[in-house]
Amino acid sequence: MDGAIRIFVTGGTFDKEYNEITGDLYFKDSHVPKVLQMGRARLDVHIRTLMMVDSRSMSEEDRTTIAKNCRAASEERIIITHGTDTIVETARLLAAEIRDKTVVLTGAMIPYTFGSSDGLFNLGSALAFVQAMPHGVYVAMNGRAFDWDNVRKNRKTGEFEELES
Amino acid sequence: MDGAIRIFVTGGTFDKEYNEITGDLYFKDSHVPKVLQMGRARLDVHIRTLMMVDSRSMSEEDRTTIAKNCRAASEERIIITHGTDTIVETARLLAAEIRDKTVVLTGAMIPYTFGSSDGLFNLGSALAFVQAMPHGVYVAMNGRAFDWDNVRKNRKTGEFEELES
Amino acid sequence: MDGAIRIFVTGGTFDKEYNEITGDLYFKDSHVPKVLQMGRARLDVHIRTLMMVDSRSMSEEDRTTIAKNCRAASEERIIITHGTDTIVETARLLAAEIRDKTVVLTGAMIPYTFGSSDGLFNLGSALAFVQAMPHGVYVAMNGRAFDWDNVRKNRKTGEFEELES
Amino acid sequence: MDGAIRIFVTGGTFDKEYNEITGDLYFKDSHVPKVLQMGRARLDVHIRTLMMVDSRSMSEEDRTTIAKNCRAASEERIIITHGTDTIVETARLLAAEIRDKTVVLTGAMIPYTFGSSDGLFNLGSALAFVQAMPHGVYVAMNGRAFDWDNVRKNRKTGEFEELES
Numbered sequence: 001m002d003g004a005i006r007i008f009v010t011g012g013t014f015d016k017e018y019n020e021i022t023g024d025l026y027f028k029d030s031h032v033p034k035v036l037q038m039g040r041a042r043l044d045v046h047i048r049t050l051m052m053v054d055s056r057s058m059s060e061e062d063r064t065t066i067a068k069n070c071r072a073a074s075e076e077r078i079i080i081t082h083g084t085d086t087i088v089e090t091a092r093l094l095a096a097e098i099r100d101k102t103v104v105l106t107g108a109m110i111p112y113t114f115g116s117s118d119g120l121f122n123l124g125s126a127l128a129f130v131q132a133m134p135h136g137v138y139v140a141m142n143g144r145a146f147d148w149d150n151v152r153k154n155r156k157t158g159e160f161e162e163l164e165s
Numbered sequence: 166m167d168g169a170i171r172i173f174v175t176g177g178t179f180d181k182e183y184n185e186i187t188g189d190l191y192f193k194d195s196h197v198p199k200v201l202q203m204g205r206a207r208l209d210v211h212i213r214t215l216m217m218v219d220s221r222s223m224s225e226e227d228r229t230t231i232a233k234n235c236r237a238a239s240e241e242r243i244i245i246t247h248g249t250d251t252i253v254e255t256a257r258l259l260a261a262e263i264r265d266k267t268v269v270l271t272g273a274m275i276p277y278t279f280g281s282s283d284g285l286f287n288l289g290s291a292l293a294f295v296q297a298m299p300h301g302v303y304v305a306m307n308g309r310a311f312d313w314d315n316v317r318k319n320r321k322t323g324e325f326e327e328l329e330s
Numbered sequence: 331m332d333g334a335i336r337i338f339v340t341g342g343t344f345d346k347e348y349n350e351i352t353g354d355l356y357f358k359d360s361h362v363p364k365v366l367q368m369g370r371a372r373l374d375v376h377i378r379t380l381m382m383v384d385s386r387s388m389s390e391e392d393r394t395t396i397a398k399n400c401r402a403a404s405e406e407r408i409i410i411t412h413g414t415d416t417i418v419e420t421a422r423l424l425a426a427e428i429r430d431k432t433v434v435l436t437g438a439m440i441p442y443t444f445g446s447s448d449g450l451f452n453l454g455s456a457l458a459f460v461q462a463m464p465h466g467v468y469v470a471m472n473g474r475a476f477d478w479d480n481v482r483k484n485r486k487t488g489e490f491e492e493l494e495s
Numbered sequence: 496m497d498g499a500i501r502i503f504v505t506g507g508t509f510d511k512e513y514n515e516i517t518g519d520l521y522f523k524d525s526h527v528p529k530v531l532q533m534g535r536a537r538l539d540v541h542i543r544t545l546m547m548v549d550s551r552s553m554s555e556e557d558r559t560t561i562a563k564n565c566r567a568a569s570e571e572r573i574i575i576t577h578g579t580d581t582i583v584e585t586a587r588l589l590a591a592e593i594r595d596k597t598v599v600l601t602g603a604m605i606p607y608t609f610g611s612s613d614g615l616f617n618l619g620s621a622l623a624f625v626q627a628m629p630h631g632v633y634v635a636m637n638g639r640a641f642d643w644d645n646v647r648k649n650r651k652t653g654e655f656e657e658l659e660s
Contacts (some may be wrong), residue, residue: 013353014346018440018444020343020439020488021485021486021488022438023291023343023355023384025353025355028267030213030244030329034371035286035306037306038281038282038283038286038291039286039287040274040283040286040306040307040308040323040324041307041308042304042307042308042309042324042325042326043307043308043309054193054353074310083309087203101255108392109205109350110348110350111348112178112441113444113445113446114348114445115280115437115443115444115445115446115610116202116203116207116445118203118204118322120204120285120286121200121203121206121285121286121288122204122289122291123289124285124286124287124288124293125204125289125290125292126290126293126307127290128278128290128291128293128294128297128305128310129293129297131310132293132310134292134296134299140293141205141207142204142205142207142208143201143204143205143206143207143208143209143289143292143293144296145213145293145296145297155351156351157207158205158350158351159207160207161207163277178518179516183605183606183609185508185604185605185653186650186653188508188520188549190518198568219518268599274511274515275513275515278609278610279513279595279608279609279610280445280608280609280610280611281608281610320516321516323515323516331594344574362613364650365616366638368611368612368613368616369616369617369620369637369638370604370613370616370637370638370653371637371638372615372637372638372639372655372656373638373639374652375638417511439535445535445610446532448533448534448535449532450535450614450615450616450619451530451533451535451615451618452534452620452624453619454615454616454617454618454619454620454638455619455620455622455623456533456622456623456624457638458619458620458621458622458623458624458627458635458638458640459623460625461640462623462624462627462637462640463627468574470623471535472534472535472536472537472538473531473534473535473536473537473619473622473623474537474538474626475536475623475626475627477633488535489535490537491537
């Protein structure tokens with residue numbers, strides 16, 4: 001379980017802020033560093049923001065950028081924070097391209113700036129899974145690490161579940 | 166990674182509350198169920214409170230109770246929430262007695278009732294580690310899973326570190 | 331400073347929630363009772379929800395409903411929680427109709443469900459102003475009580491200010 | 496309601512922090528500036544920390560220091576943040592010495608560093624009362640402004656009440 005961990009930030013609900021002038025949700029800076037500090041994480045973590053987008057408006061080009069960065073990363077363990085709506089699509093693309101690394105995609109249902117977000121919990125679990133799981137691509141949500149090819153988001157409940165369940 | 170997870174609650178900073186009449190910190194009910202709910206955990210988890218004590222005043226009898234419950238548990242995966250001051254001592258006792266299970270001890274430096282607790286992060290990581298790690302006894306703090314025989318709490322920084330580091 | 335206080339809830343940012351399925355902000359129940367509890371308010375307060383709307387979409391009929399309820403209320407001291415965008419318009423209408431009561435309109439720039447809302451502070455100040463101020467209609471924001479005919483919301487800063495300042 | 500407001504910080508539960516190394520509550524810096532910022536207060540406020548003590552260990556000398564500072568202050572409106580246990584004693588001393596100013600003492604039952612503190616609400620109400628009330632000395636707690644000579648803290652409930660109630 002040694003070695004540095006790379007975190008790629010891509011936006012998603014996790015990093016949404018409330019704009020008090022317009023009343024809209026928007027992106028500013030990522031809250032990932034703050035979450036690591038609050039969790040008192042003592043890991044060799046390198047964070048890089050690739051984009052700040054709602055995953056419903058993530059383009060194929062965006063996904064290609066993520067894949068390219070995962071391939072180029074010197075770290076063997078990679079976390080991607082991602083909007084939950086298309087997180088499975090990105091996982092699928094990565095699985096086709098990345099074979100010799102452990103990649104864990106995670107997100108949040110509630111923005112971190114809300115006091116009661118699941119983001120702190122999810123990033124804690126993603127950091128653990130990325131250290132402990134063998135090479136492969138996983139989606140870490142709801143306390144679990146799903147294999148990339150056996151997971152979907154249930155649009156009604158907002159929870160992730162296995163395909164054959 | 167299948168099968169139910171048992172969580173044994175023993176108290177510690179994680180579950181401390183502020184008594185607004187006396188100004189002291191004390192224990193009431195565990196916050197573990199609330200944390201699982203906030204994290205939207207979708208796991209088969211069974212929670213049982215064994216005791217509610219500050220780990221500095223945990224007796225040998227208390228530790229024996231914990232070990233007995235771990236042995237008797239039908240679940241193969243066990244999390245123990247524990248005060249951080251003597252968490253390593255309890256881990257050592259458990260390692261001597263439990264061989265065919267994955268046991269992860271975790272705690273918090275800041276009570277959950279404080280908005281900025283590390284408890285949500287730590288429980289998220291403990292749940293991931295207990296699913297992904299082979300049989301053995303581990304202390305999950307600071308985003309890492311330490312082997313029971315290679316960890317100590319640094320009293321000055323409040324962080325956990327390896328012995329030979 | 332005796333006598334009961336009436337609180338009319340009309341919605342606004344104060345009471346907005348985050349819908350984790352759609353990612354939109356919406357209204358459910360009012361958080362006013364929770365705020366009074368957190369503030370340990372020991373006042374004879376009667377809360378009634380008149381509507382749950384964004385004040386940008388508040389109709390003249392809505393405002394007439396608010397005025398009618400203020401006139402009909404048996405309490406001499408009335409607080410109205412209101413969206414900040416048209417709070418001054420409603421205050422103007424009320425000033426034309428209510429002469430023998432103290433009416434304080436207040437709102438929030440950040441929803442209460444965000445941990446760092448100004449709603450708790452604003453409701454604390456509105457409750458104080460409604461007890462201490464003479465009959466009249468006031469807008470309580472930014473720690474101040476503005477006369478209804480000498481206040482506007484600065485759309486750029488989100489702050490309330492006097493007209494002649 | 497014009498003119499600057501002076502805030503004297505003296506400590507109390509309001510400003511207590513959790514020491515994660517020792518597990519004790521202690522004082523560091525005051526949270527009053529942060530509360531004013533969160534409440535988006537737009538007032539001419541001057542803050543000065545006189546001491547940082549638990550009001551149960553406040554000495555007569557401490558109280559004399561507070562009174563001296565109130566007399567010397569150029570502002571006519573003064574707020575004092577204070578531990579709740581002896582807040583009434585300090586109010587009594589101030590009432591004997593300060594006649595031409597509005598002095599409002601306030602505190603909190605739960606430290607501000609806990610997410611669910613009453614401090615934000617109380618400071619909001621204290622700022623309103625200090626602007627709206629005539630000269631005199633008041634204790635602002637539980638959403639009310641009590642006259643200094645008609646208030647006591649109920650040790651069982653933690654709430655403030657009138658003497659003859």
